[in-house]
Amino acid sequence: MSLPAYAGTGERIWYYSYRIICALIFxxxxxxxxxxxxxxxxxxxxxxxxxxxxxxxxxGYSLRWYEDLLGSEEWLFSIRNSFxxxxxxxxxxxxLGTLAALGLSRRHMPFRAAITALLISPMIVPLIITAxxxxxxxxxxxxxxxxxxxxxxxxxxxxxxxxITVTAAMSSFDEQLLRASASLGANQVTTFFxxxxxxxxxxxxxxxxxxxxxxxxxxxxxxxxxxxxxxxxTVRMFSGLREEISPTILALASIxxxxxILLLTAMELLRRRGEKLRGIKG
Amino acid sequence: xxxxxxxxxxxxxxxxxxxxxPGSLTTADGTPLKVSLRRAESRAxxxxxxxxxxxxxxxxxxxxxxxxxxxxxxxxxxxxxxxLPKTAAAIQAWDGQEVPPEAVFAAMAxxxxxxxxxxxxxxxxxxxxxxxxxxxxxxxxxxxxxxEMSPPYKEAFIAEDEDWENLEFWSLIKRETRTITxxxxxLAFDYEYSPQxxxxxxxxxxxxxxxxxxxxxxxxxxxxxxxxxxxxPIAHLLATLPLKSSNLLMILVLLPFWTSLLVxxxxxxxxxxxxxxxxxxxxxLGVIDDNNRIRMIYNQIGTIIAMTHILLPFMILxxxxxxxxxxxxxxxxxxxxxxxxxxxFVTVYMPLTIPGLAAGVLLVFILAIGxxxxxxxxxxxxxxxISNLIAQNMTGSTAQLRLAAALATILLLAVLVLYWAFxxxxxxxxxxxx
Numbered sequence: 001m002s003l004p005a006y007a008g009t010g011e012r013i014w015y016y017s018y019r020i021i022c023a024l025i026f027x028x029x030x031x032x033x034x035x036x037x038x039x040x041x042x043x044x045x046x047x048x049x050x051x052x053x054x055x056x057x058x059x060g061y062s063l064r065w066y067e068d069l070l071g072s073e074e075w076l077f078s079i080r081n082s083f084x085x086x087x088x089x090x091x092x093x094x095x096l097g098t099l100a101a102l103g104l105s106r107r108h109m110p111f112r113a114a115i116t117a118l119l120i121s122p123m124i125v126p127l128i129i130t131a132x133x134x135x136x137x138x139x140x141x142x143x144x145x146x147x148x149x150x151x152x153x154x155x156x157x158x159x160x161x162x163x164i165t166v167t168a169a170m171s172s173f174d175e176q177l178l179r180a181s182a183s184l185g186a187n188q189v190t191t192f193f194x195x196x197x198x199x200x201x202x203x204x205x206x207x208x209x210x211x212x213x214x215x216x217x218x219x220x221x222x223x224x225x226x227x228x229x230x231x232x233x234t235v236r237m238f239s240g241l242r243e244e245i246s247p248t249i250l251a252l253a254s255i256x257x258x259x260x261i262l263l264l265t266a267m268e269l270l271r272r273r274g275e276k277l278r279g280i281k282g
Numbered sequence: 283x284x285x286x287x288x289x290x291x292x293x294x295x296x297x298x299x300x301x302x303x304p305g306s307l308t309t310a311d312g313t314p315l316k317v318s319l320r321r322a323e324s325r326a327x328x329x330x331x332x333x334x335x336x337x338x339x340x341x342x343x344x345x346x347x348x349x350x351x352x353x354x355x356x357x358x359x360x361x362x363x364x365x366l367p368k369t370a371a372a373i374q375a376w377d378g379q380e381v382p383p384e385a386v387f388a389a390m391a392x393x394x395x396x397x398x399x400x401x402x403x404x405x406x407x408x409x410x411x412x413x414x415x416x417x418x419x420x421x422x423x424x425x426x427x428x429x430e431m432s433p434p435y436k437e438a439f440i441a442e443d444e445d446w447e448n449l450e451f452w453s454l455i456k457r458e459t460r461t462i463t464x465x466x467x468x469l470a471f472d473y474e475y476s477p478q479x480x481x482x483x484x485x486x487x488x489x490x491x492x493x494x495x496x497x498x499x500x501x502x503x504x505x506x507x508x509x510x511x512x513x514x515p516i517a518h519l520l521a522t523l524p525l526k527s528s529n530l531l532m533i534l535v536l537l538p539f540w541t542s543l544l545v546x547x548x549x550x551x552x553x554x555x556x557x558x559x560x561x562x563x564x565x566x567l568g569v570i571d572d573n574n575r576i577r578m579i580y581n582q583i584g585t586i587i588a589m590t591h592i593l594l595p596f597m598i599l600x601x602x603x604x605x606x607x608x609x610x611x612x613x614x615x616x617x618x619x620x621x622x623x624x625x626x627f628v629t630v631y632m633p634l635t636i637p638g639l640a641a642g643v644l645l646v647f648i649l650a651i652g653x654x655x656x657x658x659x660x661x662x663x664x665x666x667x668i669s670n671l672i673a674q675n676m677t678g679s680t681a682q683l684r685l686a687a688a689l690a691t692i693l694l695l696a697v698l699v700l701y702w703a704f705x706x707x708x709x710x711x712x713x714x715x716x
Contacts, residue, residue, distance in 0.1 A: 011623065022519045025512050026534045029594060032549035033541055035559060039552060047552045048562050096337040103333025108326035115334060117705055122345055124701045126652020128669040129349070129690045132676055136355065136683070137348035156345045159337060217542040219655050224676065237544050241551065241659050250552070253545040260540040264533065267540075 033257055040065055040250035047245065065251040075236065075252070082232035084147065085222075086215035089154035094208040096155065097162025098200075101207075104163070105170035116163075123160035127220035130157070135224040145227030153221045158211030165210060169203025172278050202274035209263055209270075349694070356687035359463035362455060365406035366393040370459040378453050387435040387446075394425040412681060413454050413475065420445040450477045466681075466688035491671065491689065498667045501586065502650035506597075508590045509646050510639070513597035517638070520598070521605035539595035547659050550588040554579040554660070580662030588656050593649055597642040600708075604638025637708065644704040648697055668693055 003015050043062040044050050052060025069075050103109055104116060122130065130153070138149040173196075181191040219234045226235060233252065240249050307315040363370050368389035376382045397403030403425055404418075411418035420443045431438040439446040457479060468474055468481060472489040476482045483489070516535070520528045538546065553559050561575040570576060578584060608631065616626035654669040661670070668689060675686035 014623075018515065018519075022515055025516050026531065028512070028591065029538050030534045032546065032553055032591060033538055036545070036549050036552055039559075046557070047555065048557055048559050096340060100334045100337035103330045103335075106326065106330035106333070108323055109330040109334070110327050113705075113709075115338065117701075119334075119337060119341065121701070122341070124648055124697060124704075125349075126654070126669060126693060126697060128652060128654045128672050129352075129694050129697075130345070132672060132686055132690045133348035133352040134344075135676065137344075137351060140351075152344050156341060159341070163337075213540065213542075217544070219544060220673075223673075234542075234544055237548075238655070238659070241544070241548055245551070249548055253542075253548055256542045256545050260537065260542070264536055264540050267536075 036250050037254045037257060040247060040254040042247055042250075045247055047247065047250075065247045068246075068248045069251045069255075072248075075233070075248070078231045078233045078236045081226075081230055082216055082234065085150050085154060085230070085232055086212050088147075089151045089158055089215045090208050090212040092151070093155040093158035093211045094162050094204060097159040097207060097211070098166050098204050100159070101163050101166035101170060102196075104167055105173070116167075119163050120160045122156045127157075127218075131221045131224045134221060138225060144225060145230065147230055150222055150225050150230055150232075153225055154215040154218060157218060157221070158214050161210035161214060162204075162207035165207035166200065166203045169200055169206075169274060173199060174278070199277055202270040202277065206267055206270050206274075209267060213260070213263060352687045353691050353694075355684055356466055356691045357462045357464065358684060359409075359458065359465070360461050361406050361409035362458040363461050365397055365402040366390070366455070366459075369393050369455065373452070373456045373459065376452070376456065378449065378456070381436070381440075381447055381449065382452055384434050384436045386452075387439055388433065390439070391428060391431070391435045394421075394428055398425055398428075409458060410454060413458070414451060414477070417445065417451065417454075420451075450479075453479055466685045467692075469685055470688045470692055491668070494666075494668045494671055495692070498651050498669075501582065501665075501667070502647050505586060505589050505593060505650050506643055506647045508586070509594050509597040510643065512590070513594055513601055513642065514635075514639075517598045517601035517605055520602050521608070522610070535595050535598050538591070539599075543592060543655060546592050547588055547656050550584070550591065550660060551579060554584055554587065579660050580665070582661070582665040584660035584662065585657045585665035585667075588660050589650060589653060592656060593646045596645045596649060600641035600645065601635065601638040604635055604641075608634045641704070641708040644700055644708070648700045648704070652693065652697060 003012065007015065038053070039047065039049070041061045041063065042050065042053065043060050043064065050060050054060075100119060104112060104119075109115075134149070134153050134156075135144065138144045138146075143149045177195055177199075178191060181195050186194065217234065219238050222230075222232055222235055223238065226232060237249055237252060240246065309315055309318045369386065372386045372389035373382060376386060394403060397406065404422065407418040407421040410421065424439055424442050424446070427442055431442070436446075445451050454477075457475070465475065469484075470491050472484045472492045473481050474484050520531055520535070523531070551558070555561070556575045556577065556579075558579075560578065561570070564570045565572050565575065578587070612630050612634070613626050616630045617623070621629070651667070652669055653667055654673060657666045658670050658673070661667070672686050672689045672693070675682040675689065678686075
């Protein structure tokens with residue numbers, strides 16, 4: 001979309017103003033996320049840049065909020081809880097979701113549209129409704145305030161992402177490979193592990209990463225389901241933001257931003273690998 | 283799937299024709315091809331279904347059933363019927379014109395005796411008290427003195443407390459013997475039963491929910507429009523730039539998408555609060571006075587800005603995936619036929635982007651009307667949504683819990699209608715991320 005040589009003045013003005021508008025929107029998207037990183041190194045307990053920080057005086061910066069975060073038993077406990085919950089729920093939702101996606105991609109799947117809509121619905125139903133429903137459900141069977149209930153809830157929330165990504169990976173799957181494999185003497189189990197799984201793996205891992213980040217970020221359902229023994233970091237962060245805001249939260253937020261950059265990179269690598277495996281040229 | 287039906291569709295049309303009629307195709311073991319094919323297909327269907335079954339069963343138990351229970355909770359009203367069973371039966375014949383006959387009073391006395399023993403009377407009394415304040419002490423006070431009373435109970439009750447003469451009191455009890463009640467839905471729309479049993483608007487100072495439903499809707503609409511306004515140019519730019527630069531710029535869209543919701547919300551708190559980065563910058567630039575810092579957070583503005591930022595990627599990604607498939611030659615063709623750049627864009631390009639636009643709009647709107655966390659953190663009092671009221675009621679009494687269920691059911695219905703529309707227009711199987 002570069003500017004052609006014959007463009008008139010009006011077109012030129014529009015071309016550059018359009019670029020500037022887009023640059024501003026990109027700034028709106030990215031600036032809030034990047035701004036918290038330097039602020040988390042603030043030496044003062046403020047949420048804004050101090051004069052020392054602006055003049056790049058080393059005294060204006062410190063690691064005290066990171067020390068605060070990593071030295072606090074409570075924060076470490078809740079970070080540990082978060083990882084227990086999200087790792088366990090990711091394992092379950094990835095297995096269930098992948099299996100379902102394999103079924104949904106078969107040509108003979110009955111009621112495909114209706115069942116897909118149903119399997120995706122936990123992603124669409126507002127979290128507060130899911131929370132309201134699950135809160136009473138698990139309280140009734142005496143499972144409220146248990147890891148089990150929270151993990152099951154997060155499996156529900158994570159599976160739609162797995163189903164979507166794995167189904168997408170399956171949609172470009174070449175069925176001739178199955179026949180080729182069978183003609184070379186492989187049985188169904190061998191074909192699954194040697195042909196289907198390697199081709200599908202990038203999609204499965206991407207879905208799993210989605211499920212993992214969904215669970216790790218989830219706040220609404222855990223607010224109602226988690227007792228003091230299960231408090232994950234999101235709930236602590238939420239109440240921290242509500243009551244007394246301390247830059248410790250910004251330190252944690254910066255760590256989470258770094259983590260999302262890592263995840264984003266992983267996703268991009270997976271996407272490229274998936275395309276390469278299936279012979280799609282980017 | 284009988285053999286005769288298979289043969290009926292077969293090549294032989296003779297009524298006496300069996301499966302072995304010459305001319306009908308069979309497999310090696312002699313079964314007609316149609317039957318064999320149908321068997322193979324139903325086996326394939328079963329296999330596919332069994333792969334989906336574990337997740338389907340899991341979601342049924344841990345998602346569909348809890349939601350069903352929540353919906354049934356929103357109309358539940360068992361207290362009077364369960365804890366005053368004899369009264370409930372006796373009062374059905376009462377016409378409401380005068381004080382009920384002795385039979386009803388006697389049934390009430392029986393129920394009170396049982397209720398006192400089982401400690402369930404208090405719950406029934408509390409339920410009635412919600413509609414007529416003071417009714418609780420009428421019921422419990424009379425029940426305490428029941429030992430000293432003797433039949434006929436009608437006179438004894440009225441002598442104890444004149445509420446027992448009150449027709450409104452009795453018609454309330456009759457109404458509440460229904461185990462299914464619309465009262466929480468009425469409340470959810472700011473209506474209630476008058477003492478005469480008619481449905482009336484609640485006093486103005488108690489009206490909250492209708493206003494909140496409306497606010498949730500218009501703020502979500504506004505946020506969706508802002509997302510279109512900001513997302514459309516970005517998606518267009520990403521779709522028309524060469525792949526190398528668009529992939530780089532895509533990171534700027536995907537990074538927010540992948541960043542925790544709480545992180546993004548806290549970022550906006552940092553930026554927008556009165557001692558925050560944006561106000562500081564404006565003061566430093568001299569745009570505003572240090573004493574007149576702008577209030578941009580803990581109100582509607584805060585919710586709108588933060589939610590637009592959070593939901594923007596959900597608009598950009600579907601728009602981008604549609605725009606990428608539009609060949610640039612269409613625009614060139616329009617220009618070569620004499621259309622101006624603007625006209626070519628409006629009449630050729632924009633109609634082609636409608637599928638992506640519809641997907642983005644529905645997705646953003648569906649997500650927006652159910653938002654809880656961001657309004658709770660940056661919305662103050664004027665920027666909260668209906669979800670926040672659901673959450674507030676969820677930590678209250680049984681009645682509040684049922685009201686929360688009713689509010690949630692209404693919200694759910696709205697979302698499901700939109701989801702259905704989304705499915706019709708776009709198709710859930712076309713959802714993609716990243």
